[in-house]
Amino acid sequence: MKTTITLLAIILLLGCKNQEGKSEKFTHTKADSVKIKNTGFVDYPIEGVGSNAQLVHKDSLDLDLFWRKTAFSMLDTINMNLPNSKIKNLLFNSDDGKGILNTGGVYYAPDGLFKILVVGGELCGAYCTPFWKSELVFSNGKRIGNLDFRNIEHIYSMPDGNYLIVDKSFDRPASFYSVTTTSATLASFKEEEINYHTFNFTHPKYNEIKNNTPSKKLSFSQEHFIDVEQYLTYNEDTKKLTYSYGTDFSYCCQIDSAYVFKGEFEYGNGGFTLLHEKKEYIDVK
Numbered sequence: 001m002k003t004t005i006t007l008l009a010i011i012l013l014l015g016c017k018n019q020e021g022k023s024e025k026f027t028h029t030k031a032d033s034v035k036i037k038n039t040g041f042v043d044y045p046i047e048g049v050g051s052n053a054q055l056v057h058k059d060s061l062d063l064d065l066f067w068r069k070t071a072f073s074m075l076d077t078i079n080m081n082l083p084n085s086k087i088k089n090l091l092f093n094s095d096d097g098k099g100i101l102n103t104g105g106v107y108y109a110p111d112g113l114f115k116i117l118v119v120g121g122e123l124c125g126a127y128c129t130p131f132w133k134s135e136l137v138f139s140n141g142k143r144i145g146n147l148d149f150r151n152i153e154h155i156y157s158m159p160d161g162n163y164l165i166v167d168k169s170f171d172r173p174a175s176f177y178s179v180t181t182t183s184a185t186l187a188s189f190k191e192e193e194i195n196y197h198t199f200n201f202t203h204p205k206y207n208e209i210k211n212n213t214p215s216k217k218l219s220f221s222q223e224h225f226i227d228v229e230q231y232l233t234y235n236e237d238t239k240k241l242t243y244s245y246g247t248d249f250s251y252c253c254q255i256d257s258a259y260v261f262k263g264e265f266e267y268g269n270g271g272f273t274l275l276h277e278k279k280e281y282i283d284v285k
Contacts, residue, residue, distance in 0.1 A: 025112030050105030182232035
């Protein structure tokens with residue numbers, strides 16, 4: 001196992017050096033959202049890999065090494081000789097609480113400029129809360145870490161060179177309820193650095209959003225007990241981003257009322273402009 005891990009590290013290092021400075025883009029075969037189980041690796045830490053493309057051996061290797069890097073950061077130690085199964089045991093028996101790191105994905109930009117690696121899991125104390133870590137890899141091997149992408153649903157190439165990244169996640173703000181969140185991030189790249197374009201949008205007072213400051217990530221959360229359709233969808237033909245979600249303000253803000261919000265943004269001049277939003281009262285049982 002020690003030899004295998006060492007060889008994997010050498011392969012990745014050589015791959016990055018060979019690609020350094022090149023301007024070629026990734027070549028990949030586009031696919032609908034899929035879960036890929038057979039990675040070709042022994043002791044692979046993720047059972048089903050989410051992706052918007054048909055993955056190649058290098059994708060599985062990159063995700064495996066990113067998983068290990070994330071796990072070592074959680075354990076506050078680095079021991080490259082440890083097999084993945086041993087790392088999983090250490091996470092689960094950590095003094096800081098049980099850690100589970102068992103999901104992941106590889107998501108390509110449509111033009112092949114970059115791919116995004118995502119790993120996720122749960123931290124369990126009195127109750128379990130999910131978490132994600134993500135990293136962007138350019139086609140020349142350079143990387144940007146510590147990003148806030150979760151289960152990516154779509155990456156769109158915008159007409160002016162920007163990228164719209166739509167993701168979805170599950171969270172548990174308290175032991176007695178959970179929320180599903182749909183999010184959109186608008187970004188561009190200059191000299192291989194990520195630049196976020198803010199959404200000039202006023203959120204209702206909810207969770208951590210308590211002011212009118214434009215956010216680099218547009219997010220809408222809906223509690224699990226609210227039975228309305230939730231979506232955040234971009235139409236490439238009309239250049240419109242539509243959304244729908246419901247929220248019960250008694251949980252976040254001590255206001256005894258629940259509403260469903262529906263609205264639409266339009267893309268132009270490098271950003272999104274809110275066209276309209278409709279707010280309707282709903283009765284929550």
